[in-house]
Amino acid sequence: MAGAGGGGCPAGGNDFQWCFSQVKGAIDEDVAEADIISTVEFNYSGDLLATGDKGGRVVIFQREQENKSRPHSRGEYNVYSTFQSHEPEFDYLKSLEIEEKINKIRWLPQQNAAHFLLSTNDKTIKLWKISERDKRAEGYNLKDEDGRLRDPFRITALRVPILKPMDLMVEASPRRIFANAHTYHINSISVNSDHETYLSADDLRINLWHLEITDRSFNIVDIKPANMEELTEVITAAEFHPHQCNVFVYSSSKGTIRLCDMRSSALCDRHSKFFEEPEDPSSRSFFSEIISSISDVKFSHSGRYMMTRDYLSVKVWDLNMESRPVETHQVHEYLRSKLCSLYENDCIFDKFECCWNGSDSAIMTGSYNNFFRMFDRDTRRDVTLEASRESSKPRASLKPRKTQEKAASAGGPVWFRPRRGARQALLLTWRCS
């Protein structure tokens, strides 16, 4: 999707009511490759939404403050800051171009007036400081108002500079650059609960960084085999536990999740827990190995559960039970019989994300044709909604969709073949406030 969709909020009781709010970005079909959004992330308070695109830019939206004169404007997001995070680079040793596409953005917990976030492309992670300036000093002694230096011999009196208000200016400055630590393509970054360290994961290795130190990182997971011909799986996602700073998980392309404890050893090649659901022989197909690859893993806010997303389903795991997930939700099971077509048009390789709501009572993930699915864990109900401006008016409640309904309007089986470049709701973030 080229634009980030609007949001929802729980209405009364346990029922969620979703309303269409805004569309950001281009909504027409003809979108430049560089403008395609590749990652989205709310900050902890939900006031800021950061988006990264394929052109290496980061655009931050800020929620408008409550305003009595414009009651409907609350909850609307406007552009707060835009900056170029990454530029295309060239690896001369391997003769490879390094894409500037932003793979992930993660906010740091706010500790002062400024906001900090980590953004990463395939090879380099950067720490950005986003700060506001709404005052400027006037009345310098050594320079004029336009910045030109004054002749010191002409200064006859001293004055104290005065701070005067100015138009709000949001500045983004790179504070740290963490480079040259990954041979393969970075797919995940995760900030630790200690607020001092973070991890970055590529296909075969996970590194631990300190936010203040850029010239060193510790390798904590390395699954590269001695002989690359024996490679059978790669790391697809990794995340730190929300409360235990020594625990993290990483998922693999084989559909397994490993939980590691950094207290046990410096190199966490040996997992502490291994989560794998036995494969159902009756559902085995030609493309089983591809669709079992986990594209996203997220801890619940409580830290008790974690959620994984593979191509057709989303699963909730209890960290205390490794043998099987406690919940499995089918996202778009009707695609199981169309895997061959999806392989032909590359849709089978799409990586969907998933997210928890603030209270861990619901989970959400995306699907094709602008649809996203929400599963209420308390009521065991699920709903399919369409994030589309064409079919929704602002602030109107979104109507639950049925796949059969869409099939009837689209003329039947054509609907079941997601086209390349058509709207996939791959990226999700749920504002937790």
Place this chain on the structure above:
Amino acid sequence: MEVQKEAQRIMTLSVWKMYHSRMQRGGLRLHRSLQLSLVMRSARELYLSAKVEALEPEVSLLAALPSDPRLHPPREAESTAETPDGEHPSPEPMDTQAPTAEETSACCAPRPAKVSRKRRSSSLSDGGDTGLVPSKKARLEEKEEEEGASSEVADRLQPPPAQAEGAFPNLARVLQRRFSGLLNCSPAAPPTAPPACEAKPACRPADSMLNVLVRAVVAF
């Protein structure tokens, strides 16, 4: 037979995707390459097992028949019917016979015409002129020796592969070794779409495409 053809088509498609992934910005993606190789392996196993199953009835039939003279005529008919389906005794697997080889399948990605442009003139001359098309088999083996080192799939990320088969064997070598049986098969009539997949009826025979692709991939 349909299973065989479908497996062939999937293998061809996977080879093309593997080649195409090398051309994209950012270089080869390890995860994508692994997934493609897994599909290729599954397709190959399916193809080989389907082939074995196709040959098994003939073997058992031939073993059982000598005692029954009434079955001799049917056996002869059976064996002649089997020949096109089994190993075609063509000494020149690269000698493409299909006049429709240049038609790009809609179900394949849209760039194979561009991929195979370099090699098309020799393979896509008139079907009647196939006797004039030079044999490519011996040359493929020689070329493979000098171009195996430049095979980019194994180059950047892994050491030169050993003889043991793994996830990323030298692409040219595996195509030549494992798919030589494929390349020997004569292109049959366009396959009907299997129920599991929505293959377009306009698919040209996959092995002809594979011939072209193998040469294109080896050349790079």
